[in-house]
Amino acid sequence: MSHFTSMKTRFQNLFYLQSALNKLNIDHKTKKTLTKHNTLTTYNIDLTIPQSNGHDIKFCWNEYEYSLVVDMSYWNQPYPVVKVLCFVNVFLVL
Numbered sequence: 001m002s003h004f005t006s007m008k009t010r011f012q013n014l015f016y017l018q019s020a021l022n023k024l025n026i027d028h029k030t031k032k033t034l035t036k037h038n039t040l041t042t043y044n045i046d047l048t049i050p051q052s053n054g055h056d057i058k059f060c061w062n063e064y065e066y067s068l069v070v071d072m073s074y075w076n077q078p079y080p081v082v083k084v085l086c087f088v089n090v091f092l093v094l
Contacts, residue, residue, distance in 0.1 A: 004071050009059075011066040011088060014045055017059060020091035021049070024079060051076045 011017050014030070021028050028049045035042050047066070049057040055074035059066040068085070075081055 004069060007068040007070075007085075009066050009068055009085070009088075011059065012064070014047065014061075014066075016091060017047060017066060017088060020088040021047075021084075023091065024084065024087060026077060026079075026084070049077070 018028065018030075026049055028047055031046050031048060033044050033046065035044055042063070044061040044063070046061055047059040051057065051074065053074055053076050055071050055076075057075070057077070058069045060069055068081075070081065072081065077084065079087075
């Protein structure tokens with residue numbers, strides 16, 4: 001049984017998020033989606049960390065910041081989720 005977790009973050013800059021994941025040698029990819037609100041058209045860029053178990057990790061843009069969406073029971077990365085989030089936070093401050 002899977003239970004997706006969505007964690008609100010303060011990550012607002014995709015470049016820094018990608019840079020931190022690169023420093024941790026965590027492969028990732030981005031996906032641009034088109035969002036239309038009445039006459040306004042915007043693009044959201046989400047970041048995905050593919051996993052060999054098929055349960056990818058996502059950082060989804062909500063127009064203000066990135067939310068981490070993951071099924072914690074399928075986390076399959078060399079670092080625990082807390083360490084990844086802490087490293088990204090530290091990287092953003094530098």
